[in-house]
Amino acid sequence: MRLFLSLAMTLVWATVAWAEPSAELQEPVGGWRFSGLLDRTENPRVAYPTPPIDRGVQRNRTMIEGQLKAIGTQRGPHTLAVNGNPLNLYTDEQGRFARPYAFGAGSNSVEVRSAEGRSLKRVQFYEANDLRTPARIRVVLGWDDPKAELDLHIITPDGQHAFFAHTALTNGGGLDPDGVDGPGPEMFTMTAPMKGTYLVYVNYWGNFGDGGYNFEEGSNQNEVITSQINLVLNENTVNEKRESFVVPLRAIGDLLLVKTFNY
Template identity: 75%
Template structure:
């Protein structure tokens, strides 16, 4: 007991003239807990966004038409043909110990996010007029960065119907299929419909997003499907079972009505996919001009 009190007294005197880092090291030594300088000075996970930036902005519909719309990890390929999309580009730092997928939350829509080896990512989104938000969340649920910006171009009409598909396997390729009330079918080989709807983004490099948008929807019944098309490896696409990352792929579909308005409503559906070629019916709904 006397020895223990002497240790406490010695620690107290040592801490009185020590810096904060020295205090940590002295306490750890006294408690026989090993700790390295690297652990004491370990940087916390963080994130930066190159675009979009917070605040007020005015983006024309034709700006950036010549830019690549899908940027990692494969060469840019984009079958979507609707205009007015923006790139969400940024970097996650010091996330080596944080298990992916991380999340990119755009206007409340959570999407799995993977990065390249340097922590960089680039994802497209079709922002409407009004207030928009982008948030980066680490795999353990820690919010790293959040920005809010106001799109002042009133021609960027908010989506009356938006469907956003994301999935948690970067080595798998999933496709969003949407059938509109007039019988038209939007999917990867037919991305733009004559009724004004279509795929804003047909992501081909895993794990999404894929988005379907209509700013002036037809009244009637819509059908939503998800197809497990194939897998994606270093040598390109393949249809070899087991060449993806997860035994069960978790797909998340966000269905949003009147996005970015006071009348916004949303539903989220989570579905599992196991076998290449699997086509799952997700939802049918009737739109009556909400």
């Protein structure tokens, strides 16, 4: 009997050990989407769960929700690639995750990749809501330390400053979502940009833990925090251009100019 139980436990362990990592996505789903299809009110709600982050200015944010399976003790960073923009993805003990994103109209994609870079799940969908204008300027910030709080700062050609305390600009630009629980994303979007020079900054604001925000050196997880900033111009058009910048941050208060560009 003991031998039988031992063999059975070995078989179960081997099955778990050799199980292939996989991913599930509850939202968004694939296919043709139109958020106003069943809602004829003046301001139709999107056909996704409402995200908990409520600092931003857009009402069309999507909560990307899912679960990683058979990943063992590894909690990340895996990768959540949204429309080609890679973001570090961390999970809870059950492998679950939820990250906000502000999709535009047209073709959109969400892909979950393992820590080794292998694709685990990919969803493609088309947002047919005319109220969602494609972004002409999109700046996406993500980083690799869930215990650190980084902030995206954008200066527009007319001198306006978009950041966590001033998310909505009068020129149509906006910061949303504003990731407040590490490791992002933070996103700046303009659908009708003014011509001129834009400045992109990243700031190591502080740290985040069980007790909330703090400014204690060493309470972050990584000694060097690696941030990635993706700049996308004319998203989802034949004229789309994108650049990615990897910027290390070491001390609370670091403020770095990442990119100056003209539109």
